[in-house]
Amino acid sequence: MTDHDPRDSDPLWDEGLRAAFADGDEDDGASGPPSVLARIEARIGHTSRVFLRDGDDGGDAPILDVHTDQKLESTQRYQVLGEIARGGIGVVLQGRDTNLGRDVALKVLRDRHRGNGELLQRFVEEAQIGGQLQHPGIVPVYDLGLDGERRPFFTMKLVKGRTLAALLAERKDPSDRGRFLGIYATICQTIAYAHSRGVIHRDLKPANVMVGAFGEVQVMDWGFAKVLAKGGVADETLRRPSQAGDSVATVRSGPDGSASFAGSIYGTPAYMPPEQAQGGVDRLDERADVFALGSILCEILTGDPPYRSAGDRAVIEDAAAARLDDARARLDASGADPELIRLARQCLEPDPADRPRNAASVAQEIDAYLATVERRATEARVEAAAAQVRVVEERKSRRLTVALATTVVASITLVALGGWWIERRAADRRERLEDRVRSALLDGQTAAGRGDWVSATVAVERASELAASGEIGDAIRNEVDALRTRATASVERLDRRDRLDDLRLLDDNDPAAVEREFARVLRDIGVQPGSPMPALDDAIRSFARSTRTALGSVLDDWALRRYDRRHHSEELGAEAGDDATPETSVEWIVAAAKRVDPDPWRGALRDAALTADLEALRRLADSSETERLPASSVDLLALSLSAAGQPREGIAVLVDAFDRYPNSFWVNLHLSRFYREVRESEAAERHAMIARSLRPGSSAAWMELALWEVEFGDTVQAETYLAKAEALSAEDVKQREKLTAQLARKRTERDNRLIDDSARRLRMRLERAMRGWSGRGPERGGDPNRRVEQLEAQLRTGGDRLIVRAELGHHLVRVGDFARAATVLEPLMRTPYRRDAAAVRAEALYWMGRYDDAKACLRDAVRLTRRRRDAGPGGRSEALRRLQRRLDVAMPIAAVLRDGGDLGASDARAAATVVYQMGDPARAEALFAAAFGPDGPVWPRTDATAEFTAACAAIAAGLDETRAVSDRRASLARARAWLDAGFTVVGARTKGYAEVVLRRRIVPWQHDVRLAPTRDAERLDALGADEVRAWRGFWRRYRNQLARTER
Amino acid sequence: MSNDTCWTIVRGAADGDAGARSVFARTYLPVVRAYLLARWRNTGWLPHVDDASQDVFVDCFRDGGALGRVDPERRTQFRTFLFGIVRNVALRYEERVARDKLRQHATEFRPDEQPGREERLSHVFDRAWARSLLKRAGQRQADLASDDAARRRVELLQLRFREGMPIRDIAKRWGEDAAVVHHEYARARAEFKAALCDEIRFHDPQGAANVERECETLLALLRVDA
Structure with missing residues (x-):
């Protein structure tokens, strides 16, 4: 055994060993993944533990619960979207945190450095430094981890903006320095903070400063940063890399000779102090950064960094020799304020001892300078105002003097003076008016800048009114007119988009009305349905891109609805067009959609969707093209898949889309709906919440939340959300009424109608959802038996209301009283409620074993069901298909049982159910026992229906007084075991899932009339006290379990 | 573990030994699931993987089930034996759906309900x-x-x-x-x-x-x- 095996390097054995010891698929991960640092340490033998000193921020530390049981799990949570930049050490990628749905920057160590312990350690330090420095001017590091290939990476906030280097390069003249000084002050404050935490950057340069769209300034690339030893000097020589002289560029190094060097020289020579250029890393302290700050200031003031020789080598030599004469001369000639020149020169002193002590000192100086500039500006404004007052006073004084001195002159000049005075007054009035107009205009421009066109319109209307009230200059009037034109166009554009969006929310209850609404809205926005394509081109020519996208989506939606209805009619053999008389052909709709949105991929998608070509849809879903598609296209694909009966695939497509478009309202709204349909409550709620946060003013988002509450939560909360949804429709109108009178008038008419329509629609939907169907009703709605009693009382006292009867039928099925359910629902089969009633009655008849009647009823239900709206596993279509499948199994089995014949083992469970439904519980119990096998149903299963039915059969057999007491007891014990097995099935899931499933399963079990005898002690007295005790204990356990899930 | 073979475990499981059944299931569940997942990937049967996995073990453990029929003296690899059981259960599920379709006189070809190629699946x-x-x-x-x-x-x-x-x-x-x-x-x-x-x-x-x-x-x- 101790001999060396000749197969030490046999790749076949290596593979076997890898299979044996690598983390495999079967790894249950019970021991939990080791930390990233531990794994890196395992690789290089040691790793860094950087702990920065506490900052003097003076704030109170948060109170932490050190006993928290929260743990982070290592997951494949980051999705790489592309590369941002590549440097010598690492690659910066753009990624997506799939857990939090946000974009991040991922920095990954390059492959060739994986084995370089020094660089690996530096990489970890960079992450730790970035993670511990918490300042608005420093990009926060979120996470440190290992990727699938065990390369270390860390994630940071994704900073969008431009580098200071790019902004400086764009500057036409170095004298344009005002805004750059503000940026510079922020850099100084950021570095001052880092210094206060004992960190020096060592590679400060404009290329490492990012300026965001809103002026936020962030210092990047802390890859060469160093934690100072207590004495204040970087402790680099202790473990200086052996590969001195290797040069690698930073991730943001430019091609202009400003590359950074690792090894003996860190940093960028054009900005570095002489001690750094000389390789004196052991002498570097905060003053090295101060020099670099001086270099940046030099570039802001003069347009170039201190050293600007041609070629890298020359720049390094200049930096090492501190050849700064050129820089000083440029500074002196820059025309900048002397304070700034003095500060730059101080920072650029060759001897560190002559420079300001640290960045805080520089920050103080620059802040003081900016304060002086501000003070000077304020003083100048005050002085200007004072001068104006003096002029007015002098004018008054002059007028008085003139009046007193000579009336003759006064009389002669009266007319002239009067004219001057009137003119002056008019000028003053005009000036004041222009100020007010300008103020309103500024409000409008600001609102327009942030895309708030409603506020912009209100402001520009105010400006217009003011402008109309007096005389103002042509220039400002033109500005007002221009903004007004833009605002009107934008509001119309948004209005068009909103109206198109509204169409997608229409309920299919009344297809004819839906058809009319689509056609009307299209006409309203200038598109004549059915018009020739050139006319369509003319109509949409002026449309903005977003409007075209919305129009394309609406046309797709319209075509899909048409397809649904046509397909469904064909499927049922019903006459097409019994619910709509389209005035526009579906061919025109599709052609128009292709015209509006000529994207070939979407064209292919339309063709696939309209021909219900599932394979083509799947090919489209699998194609790499989906990666580049806009959210609306992916949304259409998902809807098409769902309409083709594959909602799970629709969800998969939307989940991918969500990774790319986490802020798409429609993607989130549809994800919520689809998840709701497949009963994944947590995901459904999450996306409903996101949709609401994206469009808090959308009644559809609030409605979705209301529906979620109905199905999974609290009906009271559902009412609140519904009220909010309805109120929002009203608010929408109020908001729009602020718009121009013409637009408001037009819209108010439409919106009043919309409110009525949407309120009615929403109310109906909620009622329908609350009424529930096939187990989809409110789960916490209290005791269904009590609800049955209430509804029966309502029928007795309030007359035979159809809606009450429909709900009663549904609840009777829920409590297992199928015979009464069938009777109660029978009259509804000739009423508008027949669609719901047929489905529920078919279920009841099935459970009564009346398969032929159930089949006939099911046929009615299928005929009345609308394919698309009821699609999805949790939807009516799926429920009907499920019932159809059960009938297909049950009917031949019933025939075999009736006529004799052999049943295969695999049909045993189905056969047992059939036998139970046919009224032979003892035989059913025996069949179930055989089907489950000797140990009962112990393996992980997805559904507990069989166990539940088996338990019902065993209880029925146990209550059969014609049987021997011992047999009855055995049956009841078996019933408990099977209920327990079912309980185990539904409980062996994640907590969230278990809660939902338990509510769906355990609650009905507790109320099912077939189990009632086991809850009623007197009914079991004949079987002895032990039996009564056993059942009491059993139900107590269930109640406790349920209470735990609801806590 | 050292004195056991898979056949003693199989025999124990077939005889109703709960410990042996547990070991048997723990050992082979990943293989069974991997096969069924690969077979039904991208098909409408995917949700039945758990049920079918259970049926594989029910088939094995029930009286007169697959494990009871095993003859350890035969020169058969257990891998082949288990593969046969899993495949049969999968086929049974598929046949049942096909039978249902026939009852409905459905004739259309449903690409989403075709299992993966058998040859590839045995590799899986x-x-x-x-x-x-x-x-x-x-x-x-x-x-x-x-x-x-x-x-x-x-x-x-x-x-x-x-x-x-x-x-x-x-x-x-x-x-x-x-x-x-x-x-x-x-x-x-x-x-x-x-x-x-x-x-x-x-x-x-x-x-x-x-x-x-x-x-x-x-x-x-x-x-x-x-």
């Missing part, structure tokens, strides 16, 4: 089988490691194959001479091989004479394209 099963045995061999080696040195050799294999560390880095980390670690590495591999041979004997006691060849065969299964 073989590979899952090989992985399962190799993992058990690794576990067996760890269980048999009675002293610190042996446990360190298991750790060595883990560092080498789980963490992907070169031997010289492991030596550096442990502060050992690389030659010493290389020597230990060779011992660790030999011990693993011995554990794997035990594992193969467990599953095919009659093929003990050819255990070397069986090792090679098993490792070759890892490379079968699926």
Whole structure:
């Protein structure tokens, strides 16, 4: 055994060993993944533990619960979207945190450095430094981890903006320095903070400063940063890399000779102090950064960094020799304020001892300078105002003097003076008016800048009114007119988009009305349905891109609805067009959609969707093209898949889309709906919440939340959300009424109608959802038996209301009283409620074993069901298909049982159910026992229906007084075991899932009339006290379990 | 574990021994699931994988079930035997659906309900089988490691194959001479091989004479394209 095996390097054995010891698929991960640092340490033998000193921020530390049981799990949570930049050490990628749905920057160590312990350690330090420095001017590091290939990476906030280097390069003249000084002050404050935490950057340069769209300034690339030893000097020589002289560029190094060097020289020579250029890393302290700050200031003031020789080598030599004469001369000639020149020169002193002590000192100086500039500006404004007052006073004084001195002159000049005075007054009035107009205009421009066109319109209307009230200059009037034109166009554009969006929310209850609404809205926005394509081109020519996208989506939606209805009619053999008389052909709709949105991929998608070509849809879903598609296209694909009966695939497509478009309202709204349909409550709620946060003013988002509450939560909360949804429709109108009178008038008419329509629609939907169907009703709605009693009382006292009867039928099925359910629902089969009633009655008849009647009823239900709206596993279509499948199994089995014949083992469970439904519980119990096998149903299963039915059969057999007491007891014990097995099935899931499933399963079990005898002690007295005790204990356990899930 | 063979476990399970049944199920569930998942990937049967897995074991354990029919004297590999059971259960599910379709006079071809190719699926099963045995061999080696040195050799294999560390880095980390670690590495591999041979004997006691060849065969299964 101790001999060396000749197969030490046999790749076949290596593979076997890898299979044996690598983390495999079967790894249950019970021991939990080791930390990233531990794994890196395992690789290089040691790793860094950087702990920065506490900052003097003076704030109170948060109170932490050190006993928290929260743990982070290592997951494949980051999705790489592309590369941002590549440097010598690492690659910066753009990624997506799939857990939090946000974009991040991922920095990954390059492959060739994986084995370089020094660089690996530096990489970890960079992450730790970035993670511990918490300042608005420093990009926060979120996470440190290992990727699938065990390369270390860390994630940071994704900073969008431009580098200071790019902004400086764009500057036409170095004298344009005002805004750059503000940026510079922020850099100084950021570095001052880092210094206060004992960190020096060592590679400060404009290329490492990012300026965001809103002026936020962030210092990047802390890859060469160093934690100072207590004495204040970087402790680099202790473990200086052996590969001195290797040069690698930073991730943001430019091609202009400003590359950074690792090894003996860190940093960028054009900005570095002489001690750094000389390789004196052991002498570097905060003053090295101060020099670099001086270099940046030099570039802001003069347009170039201190050293600007041609070629890298020359720049390094200049930096090492501190050849700064050129820089000083440029500074002196820059025309900048002397304070700034003095500060730059101080920072650029060759001897560190002559420079300001640290960045805080520089920050103080620059802040003081900016304060002086501000003070000077304020003083100048005050002085200007004072001068104006003096002029007015002098004018008054002059007028008085003139009046007193000579009336003759006064009389002669009266007319002239009067004219001057009137003119002056008019000028003053005009000036004041222009100020007010300008103020309103500024409000409008600001609102327009942030895309708030409603506020912009209100402001520009105010400006217009003011402008109309007096005389103002042509220039400002033109500005007002221009903004007004833009605002009107934008509001119309948004209005068009909103109206198109509204169409997608229409309920299919009344297809004819839906058809009319689509056609009307299209006409309203200038598109004549059915018009020739050139006319369509003319109509949409002026449309903005977003409007075209919305129009394309609406046309797709319209075509899909048409397809649904046509397909469904064909499927049922019903006459097409019994619910709509389209005035526009579906061919025109599709052609128009292709015209509006000529994207070939979407064209292919339309063709696939309209021909219900599932394979083509799947090919489209699998194609790499989906990666580049806009959210609306992916949304259409998902809807098409769902309409083709594959909602799970629709969800998969939307989940991918969500990774790319986490802020798409429609993607989130549809994800919520689809998840709701497949009963994944947590995901459904999450996306409903996101949709609401994206469009808090959308009644559809609030409605979705209301529906979620109905199905999974609290009906009271559902009412609140519904009220909010309805109120929002009203608010929408109020908001729009602020718009121009013409637009408001037009819209108010439409919106009043919309409110009525949407309120009615929403109310109906909620009622329908609350009424529930096939187990989809409110789960916490209290005791269904009590609800049955209430509804029966309502029928007795309030007359035979159809809606009450429909709900009663549904609840009777829920409590297992199928015979009464069938009777109660029978009259509804000739009423508008027949669609719901047929489905529920078919279920009841099935459970009564009346398969032929159930089949006939099911046929009615299928005929009345609308394919698309009821699609999805949790939807009516799926429920009907499920019932159809059960009938297909049950009917031949019933025939075999009736006529004799052999049943295969695999049909045993189905056969047992059939036998139970046919009224032979003892035989059913025996069949179930055989089907489950000797140990009962112990393996992980997805559904507990069989166990539940088996338990019902065993209880029925146990209550059969014609049987021997011992047999009855055995049956009841078996019933408990099977209920327990079912309980185990539904409980062996994640907590969230278990809660939902338990509510769906355990609650009905507790109320099912077939189990009632086991809850009623007197009914079991004949079987002895032990039996009564056993059942009491059993139900107590269930109640406790349920209470735990609801806590 | 050392005195048992898969046949004693099978016999115990067939006789209703709960412990044997538990060992049997724990050992073979991953292989069964891997096969069914591969067979029904992208088909409408995928949700039935759990049920079918259960049926495989119900089939095995019930009176007169598959395990009761096993004849350990026959020169049959247990892998082949288990493959037959799993495949039969899968076919039964598929047949039942097909029968339902016929009842409905459905004639259309449903590409989403066609199982994967049988030839490819047997490869999947073989590979899952090989992985399962190799993992058990690794576990067996760890269980048999009675002293610190042996446990360190298991750790060595883990560092080498789980963490992907070169031997010289492991030596550096442990502060050992690389030659010493290389020597230990060779011992660790030999011990693993011995554990794997035990594992193969467990599953095919009659093929003990050819255990070397069986090792090679098993490792070759890892490379079968699926």
